[in-house]
Amino acid sequence: MAHSFVMSFDREIESFMAFAKTFPGRAILLVDTYDTKKGIESALKVAKNLKKEGYDLLGIRLDSGDIAQNAKYARNLLDEEGLIDASIFATGNLDEYKIEKLLETKAPIDAFGVGTHMGCSSDVPFTDVIYKLVEIKEGDREFIPTMKLSRDKTTLPCKKQLLRISGKNNIMERDMIVLEDEKSKGKKLLTKIMEGGKRICREKSIEEKRKSLAQKIKTLPEALKGTAVTFTYPVVISKKLTKTTEHLKLQIKKHILPRVIFFDIDTQYDFIHPKGSLYVKESQKIIANAKKLTRHARDNGILIVSSLDTHVPEDPEFKQFPRHCVSDTKGHKKVKGTFLNKTKFLDAQKTYSIRELKDIARMYPQIILPKNVFNVFSNPNALNLFETQCPDHVYVYGVTVDYCVKEAVEGLIKAGLTVSVVEDAVREISQEEKESLFSLWKKKGVTFITTDVLLETLSQLKESAPV
Numbered sequence: 001m002a003h004s005f006v007m008s009f010d011r012e013i014e015s016f017m018a019f020a021k022t023f024p025g026r027a028i029l030l031v032d033t034y035d036t037k038k039g040i041e042s043a044l045k046v047a048k049n050l051k052k053e054g055y056d057l058l059g060i061r062l063d064s065g066d067i068a069q070n071a072k073y074a075r076n077l078l079d080e081e082g083l084i085d086a087s088i089f090a091t092g093n094l095d096e097y098k099i100e101k102l103l104e105t106k107a108p109i110d111a112f113g114v115g116t117h118m119g120c121s122s123d124v125p126f127t128d129v130i131y132k133l134v135e136i137k138e139g140d141r142e143f144i145p146t147m148k149l150s151r152d153k154t155t156l157p158c159k160k161q162l163l164r165i166s167g168k169n170n171i172m173e174r175d176m177i178v179l180e181d182e183k184s185k186g187k188k189l190l191t192k193i194m195e196g197g198k199r200i201c202r203e204k205s206i207e208e209k210r211k212s213l214a215q216k217i218k219t220l221p222e223a224l225k226g227t228a229v230t231f232t233y234p235v236v237i238s239k240k241l242t243k244t245t246e247h248l249k250l251q252i253k254k255h256i257l258p259r260v261i262f263f264d265i266d267t268q269y270d271f272i273h274p275k276g277s278l279y280v281k282e283s284q285k286i287i288a289n290a291k292k293l294t295r296h297a298r299d300n301g302i303l304i305v306s307s308l309d310t311h312v313p314e315d316p317e318f319k320q321f322p323r324h325c326v327s328d329t330k331g332h333k334k335v336k337g338t339f340l341n342k343t344k345f346l347d348a349q350k351t352y353s354i355r356e357l358k359d360i361a362r363m364y365p366q367i368i369l370p371k372n373v374f375n376v377f378s379n380p381n382a383l384n385l386f387e388t389q390c391p392d393h394v395y396v397y398g399v400t401v402d403y404c405v406k407e408a409v410e411g412l413i414k415a416g417l418t419v420s421v422v423e424d425a426v427r428e429i430s431q432e433e434k435e436s437l438f439s440l441w442k443k444k445g446v447t448f449i450t451t452d453v454l455l456e457t458l459s460q461l462k463e464s465a466p467v
Contacts, residue, residue, distance in 0.1 A: 004133035006033040013042040024055040059087030064150040068107035075108040162189040174234040258392035264306040265398030267338045270324040270331030278324040283427040289451040291337035304366040307376035340366040346381040375407035397425035420447045
């Protein structure tokens with residue numbers, strides 16, 4: 001598994017899921033592309049999904065940073081989750097000396113991968129060339145810059161050019177790394193020699209190479225010609241590339257931060273407004289919190305998935321309940337402040353492809369799932385939508401706990417997702433039923449949180465993101 005594979009996905013955990021789906025019985029997940037500890041935690045989530053399919057996670061790979069310390073951290077987490085047979089595989093320019101030092105730390109490493117130092121004798125000069133992704137392209141989308149953020153192995157994004165600035169007598173003064181299309185002074189050093197797997201320029205003869213080398217040696221500063229060189233030749237990064245890099249680091253925060261989804265259940269006029277035809281007692285008291293959650297999601301790029309009770313005038317459900325939420329009526333509408341301007345309705349009569357659902361979630365901050373029964377997962381797109389997003393946490397709110405909220409929470413539990421109920425943003429018909437359900441859900445791992453604590457927690461998480 002390569003870092004470039006991880007970087008080609010929107011989120012690290014999505015790459016893990018794809019890799020595990022392709023190699024379910026042989027998955028060793030590379031966990032250090034962005035943040036090693038969070039990578040390990042994502043690997044554990046994938047391990048749980050593999051277990052459901054009857055497979056065990058083979059292991060994880062550590063390739064950078066403090067490998068000994070990270071291995072101890074990983075072993076503890078793996079063992080706590082019952083993954084005592086999952087291996088820890090270490091790589092990263094290792095040789096016999098580095099391996100010996102790692103063994104001396106008693107690091108719980110099961111195997112070592114040696115590349116460069118196995119294929120080359122370390123006392124003979126070699127060029128260590130490493131392939132790292134700088135841009136990705138999916139389908140008809142534009143090229144998107146990407147970069148690696150591992151400690152001591154950070155890369156620069158985008159296609160680049162290297163410019164050489166020379167002074168008097170053509171002596172090298174400094175080099176500058178710039179964006180490929182950036183205009184700046186200096187001689188371009190990078191030229192294309194291969195295209196489509198074929199050489200596109202003539203290879204020089206040995207004599208031509210000797211002559212070229214001799215000319216280049218003459219351009220070296222005197223301080224670089226000795227055997228004990230202390231002078232560091234300046235290589236600078238252009239302001240434009242620096243700005244692009246810093247902007248991308250902020251974007252990658254989204255890759256590192258836990259992915260959260262707000263699941264808004266039936267916050268509609270007929271249920272929540274006192275004049276609604278199926279008004280839930282005191283439910284208007286959750287409107288303020290529902291609005292707070294909607295605003296926070298809008299301002300912080302959190303996807304809102306909203307169920308929408310939708311009926312036709314002669315719906316069979318009206319034999320049991322008063323007529324409510326009839327399509328295109330006032331009672332059918334969402335309460336003001338819970339509906340964003342840019343939304344996408346996923347028709348329950350149409351099944352969208354996985355690719356379509358990913359694109360929709362990327363383009364729309366709120367997705368509406370119409371339904372005509374209690375269970376939102378009756379909409380054929382609901383489960384697939386959550387699976388495409390691989391959320392770390394789903395926060396549920398709305399009405400009512402005894403019916404539609406119940407179906408939503410239990411559907412998420414069945415899908416193996418981490419669920420919290422925003423307890424001051426839900427309402428129930430029966431207090432006794434609510435207490436019974438909360439007790440049952442708690443045993444199944446559901447947690448409960450208030451609106452203000454949730455928003456404060458998410459804000460703190462964003463501030464402390466390790467980028």
